[in-house]
Amino acid sequence: MNNTHINPTINDSFLKRNRIGKINRVKDKLFQAVGIIATFFGLVILAYFVIDIFIDGIARINWSFLTSLPSRFADKAGILPAWTGTVWILGMTAIISIPLGVSAGIYFEEYADRNRLNNLLEVNIANLAGVPSIIYGLLGLEVFGRLFNLGGSLMAGAFTLALLILPIIIVATREAVKAVPNTLREASYGLGATKWQTISRQVLPASSGGILTGTILALSRAVGETAPLIVIGALAYVPFVPQSPMDEFTVLPMQIFNWTSRPQADFLVNAAAAIIVLLVITFLMNGIAIYFRNKWQKKLI
Amino acid sequence: MSKKLSEKIIEGGLKASALLTVLTTIGILWVLTSESIGFFRHVSVWEFISGTKWTPLFESKHFGILPLLSGTFLTTFIAIIFALPFGIAISVYLSEYAQPSFRRTIKPLLELLAAVPTVVYGYFALMTVTPALKTIIPSLQGFNSLSAGIVMGIMIIPLISSLSEDAMQAVPKALREASFGMGATRFQTAFKVVVPAAFSGIVVSVILAISRAIGETMIVAIAAGQQPNLTFDPTVAIETITTYIVQVSLGDVPHGSIEYQTIFAAGITLFIFTFILNTVSYWLKKRFREAYE
Numbered sequence: 230m231n232n233t234h235i236n237p238t239i240n241d242s243f244l245k246r247n248r249i250g251k252i253n254r255v256k257d258k259l260f261q262a263v264g265i266i267a268t269f270f271g272l273v274i275l276a277y278f279v280i281d282i283f284i285d286g287i288a289r290i291n292w293s294f295l296t297s298l299p300s301r302f303a304d305k306a307g308i309l310p311a312w313t314g315t316v317w318i319l320g321m322t323a324i325i326s327i328p329l330g331v332s333a334g335i336y337f338e339e340y341a342d343r344n345r346l347n348n349l350l351e352v353n354i355a356n357l358a359g360v361p362s363i364i365y366g367l368l369g370l371e372v373f374g375r376l377f378n379l380g381g382s383l384m385a386g387a388f389t390l391a392l393l394i395l396p397i398i399i400v401a402t403r404e405a406v407k408a409v410p411n412t413l414r415e416a417s418y419g420l421g422a423t424k425w426q427t428i429s430r431q432v433l434p435a436s437s438g439g440i441l442t443g444t445i446l447a448l449s450r451a452v453g454e455t456a457p458l459i460v461i462g463a464l465a466y467v468p469f470v471p472q473s474p475m476d477e478f479t480v481l482p483m484q485i486f487n488w489t490s491r492p493q494a495d496f497l498v499n500a501a502a503a504i505i506v507l508l509v510i511t512f513l514m515n516g517i518a519i520y521f522r523n524k525w526q527k528k529l530i
Numbered sequence: 531m532s533k534k535l536s537e538k539i540i541e542g543g544l545k546a547s548a549l550l551t552v553l554t555t556i557g558i559l560w561v562l563t564s565e566s567i568g569f570f571r572h573v574s575v576w577e578f579i580s581g582t583k584w585t586p587l588f589e590s591k592h593f594g595i596l597p598l599l600s601g602t603f604l605t606t607f608i609a610i611i612f613a614l615p616f617g618i619a620i621s622v623y624l625s626e627y628a629q630p631s632f633r634r635t636i637k638p639l640l641e642l643l644a645a646v647p648t649v650v651y652g653y654f655a656l657m658t659v660t661p662a663l664k665t666i667i668p669s670l671q672g673f674n675s676l677s678a679g680i681v682m683g684i685m686i687i688p689l690i691s692s693l694s695e696d697a698m699q700a701v702p703k704a705l706r707e708a709s710f711g712m713g714a715t716r717f718q719t720a721f722k723v724v725v726p727a728a729f730s731g732i733v734v735s736v737i738l739a740i741s742r743a744i745g746e747t748m749i750v751a752i753a754a755g756q757q758p759n760l761t762f763d764p765t766v767a768i769e770t771i772t773t774y775i776v777q778v779s780l781g782d783v784p785h786g787s788i789e790y791q792t793i794f795a796a797g798i799t800l801f802i803f804t805f806i807l808n809t810v811s812y813w814l815k816k817r818f819r820e821a822y823e
Binding site for chain 2: 250253254256257259260261263264265267268270271272274275278281282285328329330332333335336337340341350352353354355356357358359360361362363364365366367368370371372375392395396399423424425446449450452453454455456459460462465482485486489490497500501504507508511512515519
């Protein structure tokens, strides 16, 4: 510092460097602001949108809206077939997809050797996870709808959605099982347990939180799906509550889509009200999933 | 002995579930090709990939996929252009600036953006975004690719930010410390050290986002229109491949007819694009994972 006034060239470069340093610090602070704004941008939009929908639709939600059949008259129409259909689809999809997905996940993590077949299976699952949902609809239409003769029934819809979310459940199961420390397995083997005893009594209970989280998120995705169900031929107008897995059906997203594509403003209000119900279900499921994840992560540490 | 047998049976059952995923892939390929073969008996492949008119549901039928492709890529392009700056800024901020506690709270909230059902986003695009954009662009049509693309962009922000942030977190701390030791700021370290080191991971996130946008259905079906226009004008109604499949599915098209087969020809086109993108991202991901192990 002391010699800066003696040599003018040193003085110059020092000042210059100092200025660059200052600019860099300003850039640093500036980006911090940009980062915060970007992070909150999406959330603010989401909040704005949710509030907007609530203003549009909350007045329409009452007991008769939840317990009425659809109608040509917007003020008489309700979502009874839609939400019961959603509950049916949710339950049936869970029954089909959870055992299959968890089994496959356990196989990959606990049994599969590193060989070409298993590598191929892994690439395949990564690819299936990226196949657009509407393609699963085409698969469901031809295989479940026509080949198995299930038509546009709940059964066809549930099988289609189960295949759609299977890769998500498999990946979640694998990650949860992978996170179980090896010492647990070794202790179990040391006590003379077989492989399956070790898995079913030690590994699965220890990883259940992670599996549960992934499964709930996958099912929440299935609840929000519309496109594959349109393609398999689920009906837009269903004036009855489905009674058995072979019945035809509609679900909340399909009812919303149907009301959104009508020109009358009254039906748009109905769509907004149905969206509130769908969002409550979706956010509830996501909230439960996050709760389990946090609880499980704490236990693991 | 019986214990050993039951162990074997269980392993066999688990393996069968794993193999079921292969059956799904075979099913998809079989369904798409077998119905498309019927289609390509009537329409030459060349006409399909080079024709500029798509009117299978009209009296005078044309089977050129280009208008559906242009619609699909236009909405995808808008979505990515919109989502990319946000996604990158968020991931750099969360990875390099934010406190871990802030990151832990904000990530699940951001992921909610991707959890909202797409039919809900469609309503949002049609009822809120299009009217708002109309005040800026008066010539905007009621159905257009601009608002559908922007809303799709909002949906895929967490897809880009989450995977990019994971890639940045995987960059070894020593690289950052070396950079800080040289007197670099966080900003310089982030963009000259961390982002280049995590580049392939960021590319993976963007490719997956593109693949997701190409296959997205309900937002475009509700807000972008059902008019196969060969155009890159974002203010007019278009039709994407996915919307076309929905449009035909909603109608009453008899099985075996050429109209019925068109949705599989459109479907296989969609599948090819997403398959290529997913495969590229898978191999890139494998490679960058190995780089730091």
